[in-house]
Amino acid sequence: MDALQTAGIAPDAPGVVTADDPATVLEGLTEMLAHHRAWDRFTPAVRPRPRSAPRHTPGADRRRTP
Template sequence: MRDAKPGAVAGGQPTLDSRIVLLVNEAYRHAQPIAGLADTRALWAAAGIDPQAPGVFSETDGATAVSALAEQLGTHRVWERFPAAAR
């Protein structure tokens, strides 16, 4: 079965692309820093991500998001996201 087309409109609202939701969720579970621009509440919710978690950046300003993400990428992983027993 094929996924719906990215950005398809359902009920007057664009839908989230399930491939993007999966990609973001996997990056989160692999302790990768992630950033989103503008209103990312629906994406974080669909991917099961706490927007206040370490290494998760939601910014309306692209320069701020890129700066925060670039700084975090230097650490490669965001281990603070998980309890010490899970590491």
């Protein structure tokens, strides 16, 4: 708990399991591992592109030389 507090992480944050009993922590961790990730922890890395924005074609800005 001290490490979480020092890091500024709430004990009830997504993907965090705390308990006084190691068996309870293991049970919570096992349940989360079944889902592979704590998706609630992450914010989307890519914002949706507005429909009016032009599409970028990868490599279109490179000049070809013979």
